[in-house]
Amino acid sequence: MKQLAIKSAVLAALGIITAPAMATGLVSIPTTGFTVTASGVNGQPSAGTSAYTLCNTTGNFGSGDSTAPTSTANNTCAVFPANTLTAPESGYTLGLYNVRDMVINNSYTSGSSITIGSVIDYIWRNSTTSMCIFGTRFSMTNTDWNKTVAGTQTFEINDFARNGLPNSAVTAGYYYTSISDEVVFRIGRTFTSVQRRADEDNEDTDAAAGYYNQPLSYAGASTAAINGIEAFNDPLDVPTKLQQSALINTEWIDYTSDTNYQDEDGSSLKDSSINYVKMPCAAVPTTATGSYRFRQTAQEEAPWVEITMTGYKP
Template structure:
């Protein structure tokens, strides 16, 4: 941990980006990375359009951690001090739940904020023909100001979505495969889509094509939608979770996502902030752009948004 913080200090002084380390939380600088707010984590599965390869201690493990279980901190020396389940509701319909957790170190100077989404078997848009399962493509977490933070994830279930990228940004950027009709097409990137969005001007919650597409339609966008400016107050995790996905997958649970940041010894009950957790449906296939705002733990004294 000491070495990570030294690296962060050097990186901040010279404005350099640092490549993500394999196995363990990675540094997410307040200034983002070179030309982008994001860094890549699991690069298999084309952001969930195809079946990803889960991380192991030997492969596909950038940003991944391997604690003994979900209740155990991903970093030694931390104790679980809060664990709350929060409903994810859109249009009056509960589409899933978020497990919101906090671990704190012995010195009471640093905390790890965890969030995991579990999808429910429910139609959230009854006005549309068929069953519309809410798909969470990003979990954004706020309240980190300009602090140095580390972030990562843990896969606690075989049907859990890994984290594909992590960004120091408020904006969740749509990612689409070329088509989602065949295994080969699911592995190809849609026209003008970027694994690492630029960081020029977009500061909205969501960016992408607003219309969903069918499985045989070529996914195409413009560079204007593939952009997310750096916002140091937010950490964005790109995942792919749905009870039933348009691409045929079924990752019902997200990874447990982690942000390690400074905190203090105050009572964690006072750390709950309105809208500190955002669940984003980014229209990866035949879905629309949607956001669910949920209360969540944030570092003491933080501001959200």
């Protein structure tokens, strides 16, 4: 994952990127998925239905320089509230703000519990419409989590998934809050996080052979937590169609990004944007009864790892 393009970073630092009067807004994430046309070019050679819609397509899914959304460009799925505590749509009141540690404990940590970041939850509710907007942002720290290899290995989050969605269309999007944020590349109505790797010779722009921008959903498609190829060989192995698939799951939503305090490719963006989903709710939940999944899907040589936390849902 590389840092945002210098121009966008400078504009943001100078305050030139401001909240626009007209923004793209949250986009519909239907239960039936999205129609994909066979382009015959890099990143999407096959047609079909995908659980995923594309958002900010700059940066080659984190392998190149992503560009911050503005009021006029790169703003699909993006919203521009006044600040992090303000809802992305009018008529909503903040009902919950919660900060929790992100902790990992598995064979890579040698059985120790290691805090590698923090998770911020926001929930806004519109009492007139009985709708809630759930927002989640995570921030990674400079912490060595993999005790099985020498050196400092910082955790990379390529996908964030949450459950609790209704069996109907929802809307979703993201708020790019600062120059330390990574954008959201795609959002899907699925439990499965599909790996996306870059072409080693053209990592700023091209997908590696066999990798899809919009993984397909069909009878027999993957229902795994992470789908792709874990091994990192040179040259890269080419995934099968099944390894680039994700079955639509109406209970879940998945956001693809690339957040790491210190990425293997030499640069880093330690914070996610705020990931939003809007859905019906009878009240603002005060107890985390759902599930969050934070997934490292090995864009480079890191292993596949999933961190599970309790999460908020209606």
